Amino acid sequence: MKKIRLFTPGPCAVPEEVLVEMARPFEHHRTPWFKDLMGQCQEKLKQVLQTGNEVVIITGSGTAVAEGAIIGCNPPGSKMLTIEGGKFGQRWGEIAQQFGIDVVRHEIEWGTPPTAEMVAEHLKSDPAITTVMVVHSETSTATACDLEAIGKVCRDAGTLLIADCITSAGALPLRPDEWGVDVAITGAQKALMIPPGLGFASVSPRAWQIIENNKDQHSYYLSYIKAYKKGLGHDTPFTPAHVLIRGLNKALDILLEEGMENVWRRVAAMAEATRKAGEAIGLKVFSRRPSDSVTALCCPEGLAVADIRAGLKERFGIQSAGGQEHLKGKIFRIGHMGYIDEMDTVLVIAALEQVLHKLGHKFELGAGVSAAQRVFAERMR
Numbered sequence: 001m002k003k004i005r006l007f008t009p010g011p012c013a014v015p016e017e018v019l020v021e022m023a024r025p026f027e028h029h030r031t032p033w034f035k036d037l038m039g040q041c042q043e044k045l046k047q048v049l050q051t052g053n054e055v056v057i058i059t060g061s062g063t064a065v066a067e068g069a070i071i072g073c074n075p076p077g078s079k080m081l082t083i084e085g086g087k088f089g090q091r092w093g094e095i096a097q098q099f100g101i102d103v104v105r106h107e108i109e110w111g112t113p114p115t116a117e118m119v120a121e122h123l124k125s126d127p128a129i130t131t132v133m134v135v136h137s138e139t140s141t142a143t144a145c146d147l148e149a150i151g152k153v154c155r156d157a158g159t160l161l162i163a164d165c166i167t168s169a170g171a172l173p174l175r176p177d178e179w180g181v182d183v184a185i186t187g188a189q190k191a192l193m194i195p196p197g198l199g200f201a202s203v204s205p206r207a208w209q210i211i212e213n214n215k216d217q218h219s220y221y222l223s224y225i226k227a228y229k230k231g232l233g234h235d236t237p238f239t240p241a242h243v244l245i246r247g248l249n250k251a252l253d254i255l256l257e258e259g260m261e262n263v264w265r266r267v268a269a270m271a272e273a274t275r276k277a278g279e280a281i282g283l284k285v286f287s288r289r290p291s292d293s294v295t296a297l298c299c300p301e302g303l304a305v306a307d308i309r310a311g312l313k314e315r316f317g318i319q320s321a322g323g324q325e326h327l328k329g330k331i332f333r334i335g336h337m338g339y340i341d342e343m344d345t346v347l348v349i350a351a352l353e354q355v356l357h358k359l360g361h362k363f364e365l366g367a368g369v370s371a372a373q374r375v376f377a378e379r380m381r
């Protein structure tokens with residue numbers, strides 16, 4: 001018997017109720033049935049994303065929605081700053097370059113976060129910068145930044161802020177309106193607990209003004225204006241992934257029933273338990289400012305990441321993620337997003353202990369589970 005146990009930082013495990021919902025017979029999408037579904041999702045998304053702003057829904061993965069934001073928010077004459085501390089930060093700089101946007105790409109050491117000071121320094125020395133883009137939770141390095149502080153700097157300077165919240169929304173505390181995040185982007189297959197294929201963005205009035213006045217947007221399908229206008233009538237400009245929208249409606253119900261504060265608390269506890277467990281069994285946490293939605297653990301000396309991940313998969317059906325680019329072979333990552341609870345986290349730690357023990361890593365068997373249990377006992381009373 002082999003269960004599928006998805007601990008990757010996306011796609012993430014989907015609740016059975018959502019899977020069942022998506023398996024039910026469906027209607028055509030230009031119908032009152034779909035509009036009702038879409039309207040419900042639009043409202044619930046605002047609650048989950050903690051925003052009063054309009055949320056656009058685009059068929060495509062998170063990258064599609066980010067590309068739409070980069071194109072829409074940078075009319076001719078704009079200058080964008082990206083702070084790049086991992087694979088996804090890099091992607092946003094590459095997209096801007098590909099579209100001929102004047103972009104300042106500030107590379108930072110992987111595993112460190114973009115900071116408010118970095119942004120402030122750029123805005124001070126280069127007043128031509130009109131847009132800043134950062135990654136709230138950089139999945140490739142499992143690192144989170146202080147988005148609230150960055151938001152304050154951008155708001156004070158009158159600069160537009162786009163945040164990649166793809167692995168923070170629905171997992172980490174996020175308050176785009178309060179923090180001054182003009183465009184907060186996320187995707188379906190992470191903490192929102194549905195399969196890949198949808199992307200979302202909350203858009204502030206300030207960002208809308210820029211997007212609407214931008215007559216030079218070289219994108220048809222990823223136009224926020226088209227998505228927004230149709231969205232007003234609970235509709236979509238193109239054929240929607242309506243089965244996913246239906247799954248989304250159920251997944252949002254599940255999140256809202258738990259309550260966002262409780263979701264954040266659970267995810268934070270699962271992340272801390274994993275970090276403490278890792279340390280208790282001799283695995284260093286990679287990031288200098290760890291994200292709570294995913295944990296990156298360093299491979300112990302003398303072992304291979306490939307063997308650890310294969311052991312988890314072959315013996316226990318657990319799917320984890322490796323490192324990307326120069327971190328390949330150095331770290332492996334365990335996600336805390338999606339349909340995962342405290343006991344799933346205890347399970348993955350127990351399995352990791354079994355695998356490491358078999359590979360000859362020296363540690364006290366049970367020390368990781370014990371450390372995790374203590375975290376849950378303390379934080380989830």
Ligand SMILES: Cc1ncc(COP(=O)(O)O)c(C=O)c1O
Nearest residue numbers: 061062063088137139166167187
């Ligand atoms: C932080 C972050 N940004 C962007 C992306 C890209 O999103 P997608 O794969 O949905 O296009 C990912 C996906 O893992 C991510 O984790």
